[in-house]
Amino acid sequence: MSKQINVALIGNPNTGKTSVFNALTGLNQKVGNYPGITVDKKHGICKLSRGVKAHILDLPGTYSLNASSLDENVVIELLLNKNDKDYPDVAVIVSDVENLKRNLLLFTQIKDLKIPTLLVINMSDVMKRKGISLDVDVLEEKLNTKIALVSTRKGTGIQELKKLIEQYKTLPKKQCLDASTIEPAYFERLQKAFPNQDIYKLWLVITQDANFGKVSRQELDVSKFKTKSTSELKRLQQKEAIKRYQFINNVLKEGQNIDRSKARDLRSKLDRVLIHKVWGYIIFFIILLTIFQAIYDWATFPMDLIDTTFAGIAEWVKSSYPNGGKVTDLVAEGIVSGIGGIVIFIPQIAFLFLFISILEESGYMSRVVFLMDRIMRRFGLSGKSLVPLISGTACAIPAVMATRNIENWKERLITILVTPFTTCSARLPVYLIIIALIIPEGYIFGLSYQALTLMLLYLIGFGMAVFSAYVLDRIMKTNRKTFFVVEMPNYKLPLLKNVIITVFEKTKTFVFEAGKIILAISVILWVLASYGPDEKFNNAEAIVAEQYADLSDAKIDDKVAAYRLEHSYIGIIGKTIEPVIKPLGYDWKIGIGLVASFAAREVFVGTLATIYSIGSATENESIDTIKTKMSNEIYEDGSKVFTFASGISLLLFYAFAMQCMSTLAIVKRETKSWKWPMIQLIGMSAIAYIFALIAFQILK
Amino acid sequence: MNLTIADLKKGESAVITDSSSNDIPLKLLEMGCLPGNEVKLLQLAPFSDPMYLNVNDSFLAIRKETASLIVIEKINE
Numbered sequence: 001m002s003k004q005i006n007v008a009l010i011g012n013p014n015t016g017k018t019s020v021f022n023a024l025t026g027l028n029q030k031v032g033n034y035p036g037i038t039v040d041k042k043h044g045i046c047k048l049s050r051g052v053k054a055h056i057l058d059l060p061g062t063y064s065l066n067a068s069s070l071d072e073n074v075v076i077e078l079l080l081n082k083n084d085k086d087y088p089d090v091a092v093i094v095s096d097v098e099n100l101k102r103n104l105l106l107f108t109q110i111k112d113l114k115i116p117t118l119l120v121i122n123m124s125d126v127m128k129r130k131g132i133s134l135d136v137d138v139l140e141e142k143l144n145t146k147i148a149l150v151s152t153r154k155g156t157g158i159q160e161l162k163k164l165i166e167q168y169k170t171l172p173k174k175q176c177l178d179a180s181t182i183e184p185a186y187f188e189r190l191q192k193a194f195p196n197q198d199i200y201k202l203w204l205v206i207t208q209d210a211n212f213g214k215v216s217r218q219e220l221d222v223s224k225f226k227t228k229s230t231s232e233l234k235r236l237q238q239k240e241a242i243k244r245y246q247f248i249n250n251v252l253k254e255g256q257n258i259d260r261s262k263a264r265d266l267r268s269k270l271d272r273v274l275i276h277k278v279w280g281y282i283i284f285f286i287i288l289l290t291i292f293q294a295i296y297d298w299a300t301f302p303m304d305l306i307d308t309t310f311a312g313i314a315e316w317v318k319s320s321y322p323n324g325g326k327v328t329d330l331v332a333e334g335i336v337s338g339i340g341g342i343v344i345f346i347p348q349i350a351f352l353f354l355f356i357s358i359l360e361e362s363g364y365m366s367r368v369v370f371l372m373d374r375i376m377r378r379f380g381l382s383g384k385s386l387v388p389l390i391s392g393t394a395c396a397i398p399a400v401m402a403t404r405n406i407e408n409w410k411e412r413l414i415t416i417l418v419t420p421f422t423t424c425s426a427r428l429p430v431y432l433i434i435i436a437l438i439i440p441e442g443y444i445f446g447l448s449y450q451a452l453t454l455m456l457l458y459l460i461g462f463g464m465a466v467f468s469a470y471v472l473d474r475i476m477k478t479n480r481k482t483f484f485v486v487e488m489p490n491y492k493l494p495l496l497k498n499v500i501i502t503v504f505e506k507t508k509t510f511v512f513e514a515g516k517i518i519l520a521i522s523v524i525l526w527v528l529a530s531y532g533p534d535e536k537f538n539n540a541e542a543i544v545a546e547q548y549a550d551l552s553d554a555k556i557d558d559k560v561a562a563y564r565l566e567h568s569y570i571g572i573i574g575k576t577i578e579p580v581i582k583p584l585g586y587d588w589k590i591g592i593g594l595v596a597s598f599a600a601r602e603v604f605v606g607t608l609a610t611i612y613s614i615g616s617a618t619e620n621e622s623i624d625t626i627k628t629k630m631s632n633e634i635y636e637d638g639s640k641v642f643t644f645a646s647g648i649s650l651l652l653f654y655a656f657a658m659q660c661m662s663t664l665a666i667v668k669r670e671t672k673s674w675k676w677p678m679i680q681l682i683g684m685s686a687i688a689y690i691f692a693l694i695a696f697q698i699l700k
Numbered sequence: 701m702n703l704t705i706a707d708l709k710k711g712e713s714a715v716i717t718d719s720s721s722n723d724i725p726l727k728l729l730e731m732g733c734l735p736g737n738e739v740k741l742l743q744l745a746p747f748s749d750p751m752y753l754n755v756n757d758s759f760l761a762i763r764k765e766t767a768s769l770i771v772i773e774k775i776n777e
């Protein structure tokens with residue numbers, strides 16, 4: 001039986017571990033030029049030669065084996081637990097050629113854990129541009145390892161890496177630093193107490209930050225060696241770092257040569273503008289404006305195309321199965337237009353993903369963190385909170401996970417709690433359709449009113465996030481020191497392939513996830529709308545005929561359908577909650593949309609489509625788009641349902657309400673308690689209700 | 701009073717002489733904020749906070765509060 005080789009990719013953040021992982025496994029995990037893109041383990045398989053396979057593990061980046069945030073802890077937990085099923089046979093340290101010195105610190109630590117260790121020096125394509133030359137043989141000898149010089153951008157060195165992985169058993173085992181030289185007496189006592197344990201591992205277990213490292217505490221009782229004060233331990237840790245850097249500097253003195261005069265410096269030129277005290281902020285604002293303008297203007301053409309296509313499909317369903325009755329209606333007007341209601345937003349959502357992905361890949365994201373840290377801090381957040389808040393405009397779920405690299409628990413928790421206020425892509429369909437209904441077309445300074453309204457909604461979401469962070473910061477008390485260290489990566493030309501993959505994968509997930517829910521909810525709605533509990537539902541025809549004896553047949557049919565819907569199960573639900581939502585300017589049909597939206601807000605449009613189609617019996621020659629249906633919707637007295645007042649009220653409701661089960665689930669997972677997601681659900685919905693109420697009462 | 705990184709002006713370089721304060725995050729030490737290493741202040745955000753540094757070949761941003769714990773000696777050129 002061929003055994004799989006367990007390989008773990010380890011390295012500092014942003015050195016290209018995921019890029020190497022993708023190159024080895026052929027998978028498409030997300031890559032980005034920001035430290036902390038990968039926050040969890042990712043698995044993949046790589047075929048080496050002769051039927052030997054390697055199981056590759058991609059890990060979050062870490063600067064050392066002392067975790068100072070949650071994502072880093074994943075690595076330490078794995079390496080200190082030999083029983084973990086993913087415990088590596090060989091550790092592949094992925095390093096960035098431009099900062100070998102710092103990258104090697106982690107390398108020496110892992111080597112001292114006596115794990116067979118390989119060194120990948122990645123980004124070798126930039127060596128010439130930066131005037132770096134390496135003597136690989138000398139480095140291999142001094143570091144007691146094998147080195148693969150790789151460039152995932154150019155695709156070089158991957159084959160060599162595979163070969164080295166396969167021969168991992170021949171890797172030299174020699175350590176880099178004898179840990180006991182840090183403080184001989186102390187380490188001697190330690191070794192005596194645990195004669196069977198590796199001394200360096202013991203040291204790591206003792207010194208882990210109690211807030212993160214829970215490693216092997218149960219299995220190894222080191223408590224009596226905690227006799228040293230924290231400051232004493234810290235002094236020893238500093239000593240360790242100094243010793244390691246001494247070793248590394250000696251190695252690099254012989255193995256590396258950097259000719260700085262050859263280095264071309266893009267970084268300082270760009271930084272001078274992009275994080276300038278004034279220009280930096282102006283540019284950031286212009287970038288945001290461009291994004292919204294693009295979402296509106298550039299996306300119209302493909303959207304019109306999709307719109308006509310889906311109307312075509314719905315019509316085709318109707319004409320192909322004319323005798324299907326209610327089922328045909330469900331498929332044609334409920335499901336097809338419901339899904340069309342999502343698909344139509346693909347161009348806009350893809351644009352959004354495209355911009356976020358470019359911001360991430362270029363290295364600009366860290367600059368935003370730098371620009372905004374001080375401002376964010378006033379609200380109890382960290383500059384790093386901005387990354388979840390920005391990527392939350394795509395989806396709150398990955399955004400909540402992205403908070404894992406915020407070091408401070410309180411800042412992280414607040415970020416998690418307020419992230420769902422940012423306008424995620426699921427809100428877009430609702431916003432866009434309502435904006436189109438109530439905001440006139442027209443331009444001011446070349447920007448359309450509708451685009452500006454959308455931007456305003458994003459700002460409102462963001463403002464509410466920041467404001468509630470401020471309130472939470474005041475309420476929650478902690479005495480833990482906050483700290484903040486962020487690396488500023490090099491600027492990079494975004495790799496087209498990475499950008500396209502990210503946009504494609506994310507858009508695909510969005511459509512399929514939303515599609516599934518819409519399908520399920522359409523069917524549930526349809527069932528609930530097709531049956532009713534009592535006489536009124538079953539005898540709708542007779543009752544209506546009696547009431548409106550003087551109407552034409554077609555009109556009567558319409559009235560019957562409407563009457564029936566009102567007295568179906570779903571109608572009863574809607575009518576029951578109507579008193580609660582009436583003050584917000586909604587009728588009971590919108591109420592049903594709201595109820596359905598608590599599962600996921602993107603179903604709102606589809607829900608209305610289903611309900612409106614069931615509620616009318618008229619056989620139109622052409623099928624109306626959802627938008628037309630909505631604008632034709634009237635109350636008994638003939639006034640429109642979607643007015644400026646009720647539209648603004650709806651926009652605000654969707655801006656603030658917590659309407660996403662998946663986000664609640666992920667928050668529960670990340671905070672390990674139901675308390676926080678419940679606070680979110682209740683708090684956000686209350687805020688939404690109050691704002692919608694005020695808006696409608698003022699505007700009506 | 702000792703000079704610290706927080707006292708540096710834009711573009712100035714210095715050598716770290718002491719980074720043993722308890723409140724300096726370990727991560728910063730491991731990134732190379734150690735005695736003997738050179739540090740250069742590249743840029744400042746408004747109100748000099750955070751500070752954008754080059755230490756030990758790494759480019760980092762830290763808050764002023766932390767920077768004021770790292771003792772330095774200016775390089776006279």
Ligand SMILES: Nc1nc2c(ncn2[C@@H]2O[C@H](COP(=O)(O)OP(=O)(O)OP(=O)(O)O)[C@@H](O)[C@H]2O)c(=O)[nH]1
Nearest residue numbers: 014015016017018019032033036037038061152153
């Ligand atoms: N020039 C160059 N850039 C590269 C190379 N490999 C990766 N990159 C870029 O480096 C950045 C980081 O790549 P990732 O693969 O996300 O790095 P990572 O180590 O997984 O990062 P984290 O998950 O955040 O720790 C991306 O912008 C990549 O496009 C390379 O060989 N050459």
Ligand SMILES: [Mg+2]
Nearest residue numbers: 017018037038
């Ligand atoms: Mg990664």
